[in-house]
Amino acid sequence: MAERITLAILGATGAVGTQMLRCLEEQDVPVGTLKLLASARSAGEELVFRGQTVRIEEARPEAFEGCDVVLGAVEDDLAKALLPEAVKRGAVVVDNSHAFRLNDSVPLVVPEINGADISWHEGIISNPNCATIIGLVPTWPLHQLGRVTRMVVSTYQAASGAGVAGMKALEAELAALGTGTELPRPHAFVAQLANNLIPQIGGESEAGYTSEELKLLYEGRKIMHEPDLRVSCTCVRVPVLRSHCESITLEFERPVSLEDARAALAAAPGVKLVDDLDAADAHNRFPMPLDTSNQDLIWVGRLRRDLSNPDLERGLSFWCAGDQIRKGAATNAVQIVKLLCEQGLVVRA
Structure with missing residues (x-):
């Protein structure tokens, strides 16, 4: 050192x-x-x-x-x-x-x-960007197996993405709902976030995509050294205090088996594989914000074939979650x- x-x-x-x-x-x-x-x-x-x-x-x-x-x-x-x-x-x-x-x-x-x-x-x-980090950390070991050529991503981003003001706004709205008082006027977000989803983060930037959605495209290309990487992303603000979640579908240049993908994720630095739909405890079935807040690993689960891909060996989908303030x-x-x-x-x- x-x-x-x-x-x-x-x-x-x-x-x-x-x-x-x-x-x-x-x-x-x-x-x-x-x-x-x-x-x-x-x-x-x-x-x-x-x-x-x-x-x-x-x-x-x-x-x-x-x-x-x-x-x-x-x-x-x-x-x-x-x-x-x-x-x-x-x-x-x-x-x-x-x-x-x-x-x-x-x-x-x-x-x-x-x-x-x-x-x-x-x-x-x-x-x-926080969503870029959280999505790419588990994508990278899979990229090493088959070279990712396309990503289709939906992000479910917590209030913490808007800083202290965002977290305080959500807490105030939840408190008002709990007491039956009038909700404060939205100021950190474009609309009420409690009991709601807001499918816009950032302003419109290009071809109907928001600035937040394009970050994954342009930042992903630069980080992965893949200038032709194709990305379609939809970013949604959700009424969660902290820890972003992402649903990611990958297309590969080369075939990737589920067994190899699971092994790569289990061994990858910065990743925790939590993928057992039959587990008795829901906390061991899949990643959730409650479990992934206040820690540094990106949890990954719901790993499965992309059934919409004509070549099943070249498509995978997964779900991941990570703390936006920490690793993000x-x-x-x-x-x-x-x-x-x-x-x-x-x-x-």
């Missing part, structure tokens, strides 16, 4: 930023000095890291002086304004926003898939930082 580093979290008070703090502790990243950066209204507040209180500073360019690594957990506009300033001051940035993901000079990394891509960073490494965001970013430290890539040449 590398020497102790000076690390900053930009957006330290948000849902992802606070989870990054916990993940740095859990993964034993060699942090010597920690800087917590947030808006001016949060400056002066304190958070605890490894038993020590750390005072929050206002996020401004000068705050990055002396930083080796910066974790970004802010919206695109702030990421674009501030993170290049960190790079100018010699830091390596691992950013959770969408701001830099598709830049040709920026690696887009899921450590279980393309961790080696961190070697060509030019100061910024991007964390993929904070954990993945901290795993990248740990790789940088292990490989001595924190300081750029």
